[in-house]
Amino acid sequence: MLYPPRRILEDTNAPPKFGSPKDIANAIDELKSAFTGETGAQELVNTKVSTDPDDLHTHGFSENDHFPGMSPSVVIYPSTTEEVATIVRIATKYKVPITVYSGATSLEGHYRAHSTGGICVDMSTMDRIIAIHEEDSDLVCQPGARWMDINEILKEKGIPLFFPIDPAPGATIGGMLSTGCSGTNAVRYGTAKGEWFLNATVVLPSGEVIKTRRRSRKSSAGFDLTKLFIGAEGTLGIVTEVTIRLAPLLPTTVAVVQFPNVQKATEAVADVLNTGVGIQCVELVDDIFIDAINRYGMSARKYPVADSLFFKFQGPTPASLKETAKIVKAVAERHGGTGFQLARTKEDADALWADRKNAHYAGLAIMPGAKGWPTDVCVPVSKLPQLVYETKRDIAAAGLLSTIVGHVGDGNFHALILFKTDEERERTKALVSRMVKRAIALDGTCTGEHGVGIGKKEYLVEELGEGTVQLMKTIKKAIDPLGIFNPGKLYPDDSPSQGKPGEDH
Amino acid sequence: MLYPPRRILEDTNAPPKFGSPKDIANAIDELKSAFTGETGAQELVNTKVSTDPDDLHTHGFSENDHFPGMSPSVVIYPSTTEEVATIVRIATKYKVPITVYSGATSLEGHYRAHSTGGICVDMSTMDRIIAIHEEDSDLVCQPGARWMDINEILKEKGIPLFFPIDPAPGATIGGMLSTGCSGTNAVRYGTAKGEWFLNATVVLPSGEVIKTRRRSRKSSAGFDLTKLFIGAEGTLGIVTEVTIRLAPLLPTTVAVVQFPNVQKATEAVADVLNTGVGIQCVELVDDIFIDAINRYGMSARKYPVADSLFFKFQGPTPASLKETAKIVKAVAERHGGTGFQLARTKEDADALWADRKNAHYAGLAIMPGAKGWPTDVCVPVSKLPQLVYETKRDIAAAGLLSTIVGHVGDGNFHALILFKTDEERERTKALVSRMVKRAIALDGTCTGEHGVGIGKKEYLVEELGEGTVQLMKTIKKAIDPLGIFNPGKLYPDDSPSQGKPGEDH
Structure with missing residues (x-):
């Protein structure tokens, strides 16, 4: 079958019209019978298809943000790519909005349901590691796998590799890909938009399943479709399997240093990075943060209250870490840095880094x-x-x-x-x-x-320009002509003055 | 104006129909009058719009590959984004194929003209560096700028930064982006598909000019449209300005070591990379290559004829380079490596590396x-x-x-x-x-x-699957509904059995 089918293409220029409450009810019935399986066992349906009010509420609300809660009509827990494809076909048939939920750590309302309700696909049970290719430094997993669990499992197995993209602790691989996330390691390893996601298996809005790329580290076989889904926030398809690249796990240590102001600290960082020493992370914290950490009471240290830098150094040997510390201390002092402290032991390094990592709760505790x-x-x-x-x-x-x-x-x-x-x-x-x-x-x-989610979508035109945003919408329409994939997120709303596509302005 | 305009959308499902010879002649006339400028000076037209047979031949032929030559109908040398937009509008008006030419180093027939001729846009005169932001480690340039020239200019200015993507010497930034290229530095810095292209200004097939992103190193404001043009081989738009990220220029040295076979050498490389020492490049060469280099006569050395590895080490200090060499030598020897030689001086390192870099001409010289x-x-x-x-x-x-x-x-x-x-x-x-x-x-x-170009397009379905290739074509059609941007490249030809879009199979 050619993609997309003609019956969908005909709708390309119409604004999305979602299914009625009756359509949603029919979709739920059809989902229930699809998930009964051959045995017809009711228990199986109940674990896979939920309309329990508490469940709906949990999936349409977040403690992390301040947007109004919005519950889906039904939550489904698929186990396989084929099951996700079934869900997509039913959603398409009834034009029911479809939103994906996994780690629930997003901060901009990414997984809120549409105002008409719709289907929430909870990927948290699709969390298996499918294959570890130690000799190729890559790993194949389902999208509900959490990056911290993956790194823990690698450690338990004695495999000296890790996945270096480090957003919030509970984040899942699928959510990380879809958000285009990063974290403290980005200064060394880059972001989700770099070369860490080798390929993704995706269920498209047409119900078709594709794999974006093969497993080689490099390919120049055309533009990379993996990249299209990175940062697309579930608006172009549902990711059901991912191959990620791993990095060697190296010895690290931690240091902290105070500065007269942010300007001096930033200048020091630029100079440090230009030396080429092994910096895995460098984090700026302001005086108010330091005050918060001191009051929070989880640290044995009392830090001087000043704008500061936390460094995590990495290197192949203890000698290289020592050399790095010496170089960084000298550069920092040239920019007015004072009180440079290098962790004395592994435990001390962990304690220092934990102080930086407690940012969220220490920040909340000051009021x-x-x-x-x-x-x-x-x-x-x-x-x-x-x-x-x-x-x-x-x-x-x-x-x-x-x-x-x-x-x-x-x-x-x-x-x-x-x-x-x-x-x-x-x-x-x-x-x-x-x-x-x-x-x-x-x-x-x-x-x-x-x-972007809900929270930042109003800024996209100012940031990228009307033409760039229109190109994003053109691609969205070509791939999801019904507009049912996570509607209301990422793309700025059409302003009333824009009229309908095809009209001249 | 909304993008794409309705008159173009109507053609979405039709196979591309290109302009007739008469249309091409009209397009050339219109290009000539557009490029006369206000003065109407004929000399200006002649330097900007060329139908000189030698010029046409040069732009439709390559010594680097073995595909039949195919000349364009006209070659244009634009100077600005606005001029490129004018060319695109005229090409669209007459449905004339449009192909971009710059460094002419491509190996798969990327810039061959279409069989009906068409417009060749030569970007080699759009080669200016527009801004160097040393403090941000980035640089803004036109697409005709060559990566080696950029690195030379940075060196001359005493700026200790460089652009680390290193394909063939004459390659231009625009061609590198459009090919999704890489080179010997990829093992350390990744490829063009990574995070080195911060943004691109692109003239779309609609004639509209967009900028894909701003200049910050990171953004998770939706899927990254820069990535869509990386590896698109000029089939989705014409890149007219690019911001690239730069890396610190670090001390390097070079070493060579022989192995019993490729298996042993590859295993050694995996282990070396896992130690985390500073490897900028690691190149495998086979016994026949070594024999070629020995016979080529450009090297003062006679290498043992065996499968070998050339390493380029990088590090912040001479001590770190020494440490790296010691670790690499030990790992190599554990895998049967022999005759490990570290360059004694900077000149010796350059000579060793030149032997590896002479691959093309040394290879040709053996027959x-x-x-x-x-x-x-x-x-x-x-x-x-x-x-x-x-x-x-x-x-x-x-x-x-x-x-x-x-x-x-x-x-x-x-x-x-x-x-x-x-x-x-x-x-x-x-x-x-x-x-x-x-x-x-x-x-x-x-x-x-x-x-991909012409040479590899027949393999894409086998590599990526029918659905993935169809998704690429869906995006191509949504952005270039007339199909005039570099037709016949990258996308596999539709097989006759596929019929027309909209028909069921």
């Missing part, structure tokens, strides 16, 4: 009872000091409080803005909007690693 | 008067020994001669098969076909870094 609005932006590295300076001034002027933590080697930073009342939440929202516009004005992006 | 058919395939690293072993046996059985050079850290290797007669050329072609099928059967790709 008991407050909620935190997490957000991230990214700019060319040299613009980071200006962005941080102006943002901190703006936060203070707005009468709000926020810690700032930055993946400074990439020009990426996170704020966790604290609020208690509805009025403060609105002030926070406005503050985030100004921060995003400031980042875009500095040739940056509305999100370095959290993705 | 005076012969032509070489260059090709590349790539497989998971552990499959490389089997692939090389079977391929060498196949070459011998076919009564042909070829050197083999491999980017072994990535599982990628090149053959340069020598032939003199037409009959030998046909035998070579059949040999290449068997090599490709062997690579695909080992979960690899028909091309690791040369791209």
